Amino acid sequence: SAVISQKPSRDICQRGTSLTIQCQVDSQVTMMFWYRQQPGQSLTLIATANQGSEATYESGFVIDKFPISRPNLTFSTLTVSNMSPEDSSIYLCSATETTGEGEKLFFGSGTQLSVL
Amino acid sequence: AQSVTQPDIHITVSEGASLELRCNYSYGATPYLFWYVQSPGQGLQLLLKYFSGDTLVQGIKGFEAEFKRSQSSFNLRKPSVHWSDAAEYFCAAPEGGNNRKLIWGLGTSLAVNP
Numbered sequence: 001s002a003v004i005s006q007k008p009s010r011d012i013c014q015r016g017t018s019l020t021i022q023c024q025v026d027s028q029v030t031m032m033f034w035y036r037q038q039p040g041q042s043l044t045l046i047a048t049a050n051q052g053s054e055a056t057y058e059s060g061f062v063i064d065k066f067p068i069s070r071p072n073l074t075f076s077t078l079t080v081s082n083m084s085p086e087d088s089s090i091y092l093c094s095a096t097e098t099t100g101e102g103e104k105l106f107f108g109s110g111t112q113l114s115v116l
Numbered sequence: 117a118q119s120v121t122q123p124d125i126h127i128t129v130s131e132g133a134s135l136e137l138r139c140n141y142s143y144g145a146t147p148y149l150f151w152y153v154q155s156p157g158q159g160l161q162l163l164l165k166y167f168s169g170d171t172l173v174q175g176i177k178g179f180e181a182e183f184k185r186s187q188s189s190f191n192l193r194k195p196s197v198h199w200s201d202a203a204e205y206f207c208a209a210p211e212g213g214n215n216r217k218l219i220w221g222l223g224t225s226l227a228v229n230p
Binding site: 004006009040041042043045092094104105106107108109110 | 150152157158159160161162165206208217218220221222223
């Protein structure tokens with residue numbers, strides 16, 4: 001299976017600053033996604049990172065707050081902008097890989113973000 | 117609307133005991149269903165998935181799950197739990213049949229006593 005490297009693994013940030021999270025896949029993948037996992041809650045899809053075009057955002061998420069880049073088929077970044085304590089969460093990068101059993105969604109190890 | 121429910125927020129079992137984690141779904145058609153595990157400080161790892169065919173699905177790490185349409189359930193089982201199984205377990209199903217967008221349960225936190 002493909003391997004996703006995500007960094008930083010954790011960070012503590014000040015209110016009003018921005019953090020960029022990087023996601024590197026060791027093989028070319030068609031689809032890459034960004035999820036948020038807030039404390040005590042399930043995973044929520046933020047957006048689909050599209051290679052060569054603007055990301056597709058889910059309801060409740062906007063590009064100004066969560067700009068996403070996808071310059072090629074193996075790399076994507078998510079920026080959490082103008083952070084507030086409510087942005088404290090785990091952010092997960094994921095990608096789909098096509099196997100003999102169909103598409104499989106796999107994940108990076110996540111970025112634990114704490115905003116003071 | 118589709119939903120995935122994990123009724124148990126937290127479960128504690130003794131090492132060597134059997135385990136069953138519950139997952140219920142609401143979806144009109146036969147769903148695809150997944151179980152993921154998230155170990156502390158790590159990302160999500162796919163344990164197993166059900167697409168069609170045999171309703172008893174074998175996964176990694178000795179886990180299995182059984183799809184029961186009559187009960188709208190996809191419970192995860194393991195006959196003998198190891199201390200390393202302590203983790204968060206998530207059940208998920210594609211939204212509207214789209215494998216790329218999953219609806220997730222809230223997760224079940226598993227603690228294993230020595």
